[in-house]
Amino acid sequence: MRLNIKFFLQIVLILILIIFVWIILNNLSINLSRTGIGFDFYWLSKPAGFSLAEKPLRYSPSDTYAWALFIGWINSLKVIFLSLIFATFIGILIGFARLNKNSFIGLISAGYITVIRQTPLLLQLMFWYFVGFLNLRNNNFLNFNQIINFSVQGIDLFGIKFSSEFSALLFGLSIFSSAFIAEVIRGGILSVPFGQWEAFRSLGLSERTGFIKIIIPQALPAFIPGLTSQYLNLAKNSTLAIAVGYSDIYAINDTIINQTGRAIECFIILLSSFLILNLLITNIMGLINKLIISSRK
Amino acid sequence: METVLIAKNITKSFSKGINALNKVSFTLVKGKVLVIMGPSGSGKSTLIRTINGLETFDEGELNVLGIKIDSNIDERKIKKIRRRVGMVFQQFNLFPHLTILENITLAPINVQKRQQTEAEEFGMYLLSQMGIDSHAKKYPNQLSGGEQQRVAIVRALALKPELLLFDEPTSALDPERINEVLDAMRNLANQGMTMVVVTHEIDFAKEVSDKVLFLDNGKVIEISSPDIFFSNASHERSRKFLNQLDKN
Numbered sequence: 016m017r018l019n020i021k022f023f024l025q026i027v028l029i030l031i032l033i034i035f036v037w038i039i040l041n042n043l044s045i046n047l048s049r050t051g052i053g054f055d056f057y058w059l060s061k062p063a064g065f066s067l068a069e070k071p072l073r074y075s076p077s078d079t080y081a082w083a084l085f086i087g088w089i090n091s092l093k094v095i096f097l098s099l100i101f102a103t104f105i106g107i108l109i110g111f112a113r114l115n116k117n118s119f120i121g122l123i124s125a126g127y128i129t130v131i132r133q134t135p136l137l138l139q140l141m142f143w144y145f146v147g148f149l150n151l152r153n154n155n156f157l158n159f160n161q162i163i164n165f166s167v168q169g170i171d172l173f174g175i176k177f178s179s180e181f182s183a184l185l186f187g188l189s190i191f192s193s194a195f196i197a198e199v200i201r202g203g204i205l206s207v208p209f210g211q212w213e214a215f216r217s218l219g220l221s222e223r224t225g226f227i228k229i230i231i232p233q234a235l236p237a238f239i240p241g242l243t244s245q246y247l248n249l250a251k252n253s254t255l256a257i258a259v260g261y262s263d264i265y266a267i268n269d270t271i272i273n274q275t276g277r278a279i280e281c282f283i284i285l286l287s288s289f290l291i292l293n294l295l296i297t298n299i300m301g302l303i304n305k306l307i308i309s310s311r312k
Numbered sequence: 313m314e315t316v317l318i319a320k321n322i323t324k325s326f327s328k329g330i331n332a333l334n335k336v337s338f339t340l341v342k343g344k345v346l347v348i349m350g351p352s353g354s355g356k357s358t359l360i361r362t363i364n365g366l367e368t369f370d371e372g373e374l375n376v377l378g379i380k381i382d383s384n385i386d387e388r389k390i391k392k393i394r395r396r397v398g399m400v401f402q403q404f405n406l407f408p409h410l411t412i413l414e415n416i417t418l419a420p421i422n423v424q425k426r427q428q429t430e431a432e433e434f435g436m437y438l439l440s441q442m443g444i445d446s447h448a449k450k451y452p453n454q455l456s457g458g459e460q461q462r463v464a465i466v467r468a469l470a471l472k473p474e475l476l477l478f479d480e481p482t483s484a485l486d487p488e489r490i491n492e493v494l495d496a497m498r499n500l501a502n503q504g505m506t507m508v509v510v511t512h513e514i515d516f517a518k519e520v521s522d523k524v525l526f527l528d529n530g531k532v533i534e535i536s537s538p539d540i541f542f543s544n545a546s547h548e549r550s551r552k553f554l555n556q557l558d559k560n
Contacts (some may be wrong), residue, residue, distance in 0.1 A: 208403075210403050211405060211407065213366055214401065214405035214406075214407070215407075216366060216394065217364055217366060217394060217397075217398075217401075217468075218423065218467070218468075218471065219391060219395040219423040220418070220422055220423060221391075228418065228422070232409045233407075233408065233409055
């Protein structure tokens with residue numbers, strides 16, 4: 016009898032799913048025929064006609080939409096990759112500092128985590144853009160011997176220029192994600208049984224040696240799932256670039272939708288872009304996880 | 313007779329005004345075995361942990377191998393003590409990501425700065441004394457509880473300690489595995505190792521210990537030789553505790 020009920024429920028579930036998909040597809044075809052645009056990707060080879068502020072490769076308005084989207088892809092990857100590195104670095108530092116329960120450093124990092132985690136990312140991006148960079152009125156706000164230069168034009172590192180939009184996004188994403196990564200790091204370290212601390216201490220090992228040789232290796236596997244989900248969030252959050260006017264894949268898609276009305280196609284492009292990117296991140300982290308586990312045995 | 317350990321009025325209180333340790337005093341002479349007994353929550357673990365600085369205390373003074381510590385934490389002194397005092401835990405606390413031999417040589421190489429080959433040779437020698445040298449390349453989780461605890465003893469011995477602390481070393485073991493660990497400890501005692509042992513094993517305490525310290529609610533109820541303690545305990549509280557143990 017129980018089997019029959021289960022079977023029946025599954026049939027109902029499948030029916031609901033079919034009806035849902037049918038409604039969506041029906042809506043889509045009605046809307047497409049109403050706008051009279053149709054559904055195809057031939058427009059990708061037409062000239063885009065808009066200019067881009069941020070172009071790591073050669074680009075002019077006479078280039079195709081496809082090329083504009085590719086530039087957006089590279090812009091997205093650039094900011095995601097660099098933010099990922101900075102966020103991890105800052106996150107590890109803050110996470111370690113947070114472990115000092117009663118010290119001043121511990122207090123500061125706890126405050127950092129609280130403020131950053133409790134405020135919206137959009138607000139923080141606005142802050143870095145309008146308060147952080149656009150307010151640097153004179154051209155060299157911070158200038159360390161031609162090495163790094165912060166100004167209204169962004170960051171100049173060894174003559175490599177990063178726009179203020181990119182810099183604001185980089186700061187915002189890195190700092191926002193670092194607070195979450197710090198908690199992942201702290202959680203991972205706290206997951207190591209306290210007996211392990213007592214064991215290395217009782218052997219006369221210093222806190223530093225014990226931390227590096229005993230605690231960190233055991234905490235590493237606990238870092239991976241948390242880090243993966245933070246990296247996925249970071250990649251998705253990068254689409255807020257549009258708020259500070261950075262031409263990432265989302266912002267360029269947005270412009271193209273406005274120009275051509277090709278919303279469905281653009282959504283499909285965006286969707287698959289992030290699906291591929293995040294599957295890549297997940298798989299790389301899975302690989303790292305495997306490496307950590309296999310290095311033990 | 314060289315005195316290895318002198319505790320004077322060790323007192324530790326928790327925040328609620330409850331005393332974990334209440335004016336605990338005792339001495340231990342080189343080559344002797346002190347067994348600490350008492351009901352759970354009596355402060356046995358806290359007491360043995362103060363000896364190598366895993367627990368702090370609020371009043372009193374402790375003299376371990378001539379190094380004096382008090383309520384003011386002096387990391388350098390505590391480190392000195394830890395280099396000369398070994399400890400074996402209830403839950404073994406082996407490092408799961410290191411092989412058995414790496415577990416054993418970690419401290420000799422990193423703390424005593426000995427050569428790796430020398431540390432490994434000595435580690436293998438100690439393992440063979442315990443009859444578990446065939447496990448040297450394995451990881452802790454591949455060993456039985458009794459084997460893991462014997463590795464933990466070897467790990468403590470690798471630093472050539474002058475005093476060994478055992479915090480309920482057989483409490484986490486299957487009954488049929490207890491004896492292999494107790495035998496190892498018996499051998500150590502016979503070889504003249506100075507030991508402090510927190511345990512509920514009456515037979516072991518009767519046979520091996522030179523002194524039994526009975527602790528209840530953080531207070532020393534009595535310190536007697538095992539002959540007297542187990543046959544003719546002077547205090548009502550001790551007799552009650554021993555009756556309870558017998559019933560189990």
